[in-house]
Amino acid sequence: MLRVEYRDGLYLPDIDLWLDAASARERCVISHGHSDHIAEHHAIISTPETARIFRHRCGDALVETLRYGERRDYGQFALTLFPAGHCLGSAQILIEADGERLVYTGDIKLRPNAAAEDAVIVPCDTLVMESTFGDPLYKFPPDVATIARLYAAVDRALSDDRVPVVLAYALGKSQEALELLLRNDYRVTLHGSVWNVSEIYRELGVQFSGKYERYDREHLRHRVLIAPPGCRKQPMITNIERRYVIMLTGWAMHRSAPYMYRGVDLVLPLSDHADFDELVHLARASQAQRIITMHGSAKFAAHLRELGLNAEHLAHYTGSESVRTARKRSSKKGAQDAEPSLFN
Ligand SMILES: [Zn+2]
Structure with missing residues (x-):
């Protein structure tokens, strides 16, 4: 062997x-x-x-x-x-x-x-x-239930005139989040690193269910921003006064998950x-x-x-x-x- x-x-x-x-x-x-x-x-x-x-x-x-x-x-x-x-x-x-x-x-x-x-x-x-x-400990709920929670949280934030910020790793998780958000007709704007990888996905033949934009701080209202988790303490995120930050990670199942990620409002167990x-x-x-x-x-x-x-x-x-x-x-x-x- x-x-x-x-x-x-x-x-x-x-x-x-x-x-x-x-x-x-x-x-x-x-x-x-x-x-x-x-x-x-x-x-x-x-x-x-x-x-x-x-x-x-x-x-x-x-x-x-x-x-x-x-x-x-x-x-x-x-x-x-x-x-x-x-x-x-x-x-x-x-x-x-x-x-x-x-x-x-x-x-x-x-x-x-x-x-x-x-x-x-x-x-x-x-x-x-x-x-x-x-x-x-890591038996995830059905993804369909987690996705419904994601949509509900985004809806709540938007109706409260906040900017929903979805934190997801630039390769893979971000594109999954992007596709899920586009399927529910949200306007989505992407951090540069997420944008770059998403463009490579398109070049490789992936057809997302809608258009998306590259991050522009003047145009965040009524949009969902996807950014890598490492950005959550950076001014790009912290300068958004009315934000609602959602982290997508399998570690959400851990009992201390709500306290593990400072500056995050909601941790959802959507994992790759x-x-x-x-x-x-x-x-x-x-x-x-x-x-x-x-x-x-x-x-x-x-x-x-x-x-x-x-x-x-x-x-x-x-x-x-x-x-x-x-x-x-x-x-x-x-x-x-x-x-x-x-x-x-
Ligand atoms: Zn990996």
């Missing part, structure tokens, strides 16, 4: 393959474009959508693209990418080597996502899965990750004989073992390579990297 290591990304030493490395590598397969999954690699393999987002965020690299379901042979192994439902172009990565099928989920959402492809479950021998919300029940379903439906969990708590692997599955949590590699150096390099990428895990 393929050895699996977690360094500053996933590493398969038997075939010398990096996946989602957070520091620069010669060649790396990338599941999606969130900043904690990318670095300035020399060469990348990804879906065409992720390659486009990578160029926007990291600049040029040698790029090799695979469409979903397209299998490519690399001699020692073969790669196939499948939709992960996390953001546009997000992929699960199937690696076939020595008769073994190993799937790395990357970040995954099984529920429908208004601005991403529907995820599939890929049968495999080894499943390396994210477990960000691998705790029973699988919740606890989806993760359990994914583990079972994959039919994997070996399950390796990463991100989140080791408790999730223990829970899977109680269900009779062969599961282990992947601890950070502490072998000979200087992990400290790799971490130091990845920390150069700036403050936005500190945020994704908080705002999933």
